[in-house]
Amino acid sequence: MxxxxxxxxxxxxxxxxxxxxxxxxxxxxxxxxxxxxxxxxxxxxxxxxxxxxxxxxxxxxxxxxxxxxxxxxxxxxxxxELDSGETPASRIILLIDRSASMNTFMPTTGGAVTTRLDRAKAQAMETISTMRDAGEDRQMMVMTFGATPTVLCGFESNVGALRAIVNGIQPTDEESNLDDALRAVSAFAQRGENTEQSVPEVVLLSDGGVGTSSRGSGFALGSGTFRFIPIGAPAETSAAMKDDSYNIGIVSCSVRRAYDDPAVLQVFARIISTSATPRDVSLRVEVDGAIEALRRVTIPSASSNEVGEATLSVDLERADGGLIAVRLLVDDALPSDDVAWLIAPESRGVRIALVYPLGDSPDAFLDELLTALKPAAIRRIPAPPDGQMDISFDDIDLVVFDRVSARLPGVASITFGALPIGVEPVDAPATPTGGQYLLSWERQHPLMRYVELDSLVFSGFDGMREGPGMTVLARGRGGAIISEMRTRGARHVVVGFRLQSSNWPAFVSLAVFVQNAMEYLTMSEERANGLVFRPGEAARIRAAKDVTTVNVEQRRTPGMKADGDEPSAGDDTMDLRIDSIPVDEGGLVVLPPLRRAGVYAVEGGEPPFDRIAVSMLSDRESDTRVRDTLAVAEGSPSFMTGEVSGPRRLxxxxxxxxxxxxxxxxxxxxxxxxxxxxx
Structure with missing residues (x-):
């Protein structure tokens, strides 16, 4: 003592x-x-x-x-003061989880509503008090993490400043990424300039819902002592939650046009439950605030290793687009995953411009193939020989250059049998070569899915020089044969050889490749399946014509409560506004991370990007059961569980x-x- x-x-x-x-x-x-x-x-x-x-x-x-x-x-x-028997670290790195599951409501004896993040902040305050009681030579760094880590302050000894920083921590609906957070911590978990200083003690405040490490062997920290303080009520650590602390959430949701009838919207949802008993819940599908369907679904009980899971599909007769809301009518521990928003665009195909050499005609097979894919429209445009095309592509989604070397436009394009201006061929061999095969190709790339090129033979092209921003999709003896690049805010694909100089038209893989290109380059897959972003994701959208900046605003989305009552007038208050986000020369805008789920209005966005739907959709975060242990990689620094040690004040x-x-x-x-x- x-x-x-x-x-x-x-x-x-x-x-x-x-x-x-x-x-x-x-x-x-x-x-x-x-x-x-x-x-x-x-x-x-x-x-x-x-x-x-x-x-x-x-x-x-x-x-x-x-x-x-x-x-x-x-x-x-x-x-x-009673000494705990442990030597306190002179520096502490406080790592606070503010992912979506930390918004889970916690039961309290007094009846007041509190969340796990509130409890974590209170625990952080106690840790700060412990640091203060241990002496003036102790310092603390505060970091938070969700999808990405954020350093709130460097090593600080001012207790008042540390308390203010912790009080200012705001919740998010992001999915936790502890791997990236620990990598950021490792950069700071080194000895200070004074070599006599001990390495920092890293204190993690989390409910343990951080998934598994991408390393496979467990979470690892470069140096320092790693201490995990579980946040959550003891009843929430059970395999299946009791009736007062369970959660039911939508973890997957999509909307797409039916292949046989584009006027039909098919809505799919997957729902999980952590309840120890089976649950019958009501689910409502809304379009632009109007109720379109009401369904009842039974979710089985959760087990020690698995959550209860159910799926649902709903067909809606709507040729036009709109804001789709799939809403669970439940009152559970985590409201953020009780609704999923998506933007369903209007039913229309891709608008294509086929550019071919002046005085010639388009490649017959390519023309027939594009027509067979049923685009919304095809414009056939002869190109001048110098490649300087004074043509507006404002009403075009995809430009197909057939044996035309031109400057890449501000919309997506694919080039066959030529190289765009600025892309150079490799040096031709001294002895002309005949037909050749591809040596390798990127089978996992979205453009090359289900594209078999083992039997492809081509001639008349030896390869293109690789440049900055170029992704090689297929290689031959001389270099890149098929490549992807991004310029002027759009994606572009180049196939160096002519279709007439190959046997590719004889194989179905060419049709698969062109269809993949249409979906990948024009984002038509998103137009078919609905537009939705995840919290913390940097959304990339297209601005309206002649717009130089866009503004983003979020208001609490109107909708009925779980008990059927209409929301109060206060539900229409503004939550977030971001002004003057610049538009690049290609008309694209990269929005800053939107950390809360909801619907955001984009002033200056081109429809359907005039609204942004952000939905939680996370198995990891909706499984709100508390984990009181973490998988730590073998050979990592000392791992402990429990509160930070310090003199116990008597x-x-x-x-x-x-x-x-x-x-x-x-x-x-x-x-x-x-x-x-x-x-």
Whole structure:
């Protein structure tokens, strides 16, 4: 045991104890006798004097209690502390999880609503107090993480500043990424300039819903001590949550046009539950705020290793687009995953411009193939020989260059049998080569899915020089044969050889490749499946024509509550506004990360990007069961679980004891005054 202020206690004891003893030495002593009342008037002034100035001290129970009371007050002034036995780190890195699951409501004894993030912030305050009590030489860094880590302050010893920073932490609906957070922490978890400093202690405040490490062997920290403090009620750590703490959430949702009838919107949703019992829940599908469908779904109970899961599909007769909301009518622990928003664009195909050499005709097979894919429209445009095309592609989604070398436009394009202006061929071999095969291609790239090129033979092209921003999709003997690049805000694909100089038209893989290109380059897959972004994702959208900046605004999305009542007028208040986001030369805008789920209005966005739907859609975050352990990689620094160690302050308990003694002293005095004889 140690004392924070022993000298203050000694001075107080030197004053209080002698003063108490002096009062007892000078105490007026009387005996109870029966006298005539007139004698009391005659001797009344003598009561002001001591009848025996310095008497022999008589020990009583009351004196003993009063001495204990004084000693308790003196001990409290000394601020006793109990050493935990661990050597505290001189530097602490506080890592606070603010992902979506940390917004889970927690049961409280007083009935007040609190979240896990609130509990984590309270625990952080206690850690800051522990640092303060350990001495002025301790420092703390505060970091938060969701999808990405954020450093809120460097190593700081000012307790007030640290408290203000922790108080200012805001929640997100992002999916947690502990791997990236620990990589960022490792950059700071090094010794300071003073080599005698100990390495930092990393303190993680989380509910443990961080998934598994991408390393496969567990989470790892470069250096320092790793301590995990689980945040959550004990009942929430069970395999399946009890009735007052379970969660039901939408973890997957999509909307697409039916292949056989583009006027039909097919809505798919996957729902999970952490409840220990099966749940019957209602689900509502809305389009632009109007209720289109109401369904009932039964979700099985969760087990020790699995959550309960159910799927649902709904068909809507709508040729036009709109804001789709799939809403669960439940009252559970995490509201963020009870609704999923998507933008369903209007039903229309891709608008194509086929550019071919002036004085020639388009490649017959390519023309027929594009027509067979049923685009919304095809414009056939002859190109001037110099490649300088003064043609507007504002109403075009995809430009197909057939044997035309031109400057790449500001919309998506694919070039067959030529190289765009600015892309150079490799040096031709001294001896002309005949037909050749591809040596390799990127089978996992979206453009090359299900594209078999083993039997492809081509001639007349040896390869293109690789440049900045170019992704090689297929290689031959001389270099890149098929490549992708991005310029002027659009994607472009180049196939160096002519279709007539190859046997590719004889294989179905060419049709698959062109269809992949139409979907990948024009984002028509998103137009068919609905537009939705995840919290924390940098959304990339297209701005309207002649717009230089866009503004983003989020308002609380109107909609009925779970009990069917209409929302209050306060539900239409603005939550977020971001002004003057620049538009690049290709008309594209990269929005800053939108960290909360909801619907955002984009002033200056080209439809359907005039609205942005952000939905949580995370199995990891909707599984709100608390994990009190983490998988740590073998050989990583010391791993501990529990609160940060520090001197345990005992003075609050001593103050409580002093209050009890004061109450006891008062009771003894009252009893003595009433029943005890005067001595």
């Amino acid at each position: 140690t004392f924070a202020s022993p000298w203050v206690a000694l001075i107080a004891a030197g004053i209080a104890v002698p003063l108490l003893m002096l009062l007892y030495f000078l105490k007026l002593r009387r005996q109870r006798v029966q006298l005539g009342s007139t004698l009391l008037w005659q001797k009344s002034f003598e009561d002001l004097q001591v009848n025996a100035p310095f008497q022999r001290l008589r020990w009583t129970l009351l004196l003993f209690v009063q001495l204990l009371l004084v000693l308790a007050i003196v001990l409290a002034l000394a601020q006793p 003075w609050p308990f001593v103050v409580i004891a002093a209050l009890v003694l004061a109450l006891l002293e008062w009771l003894l005095y009252c009893w003595r005054l009433r029943w005890a004889p005067a001595g």
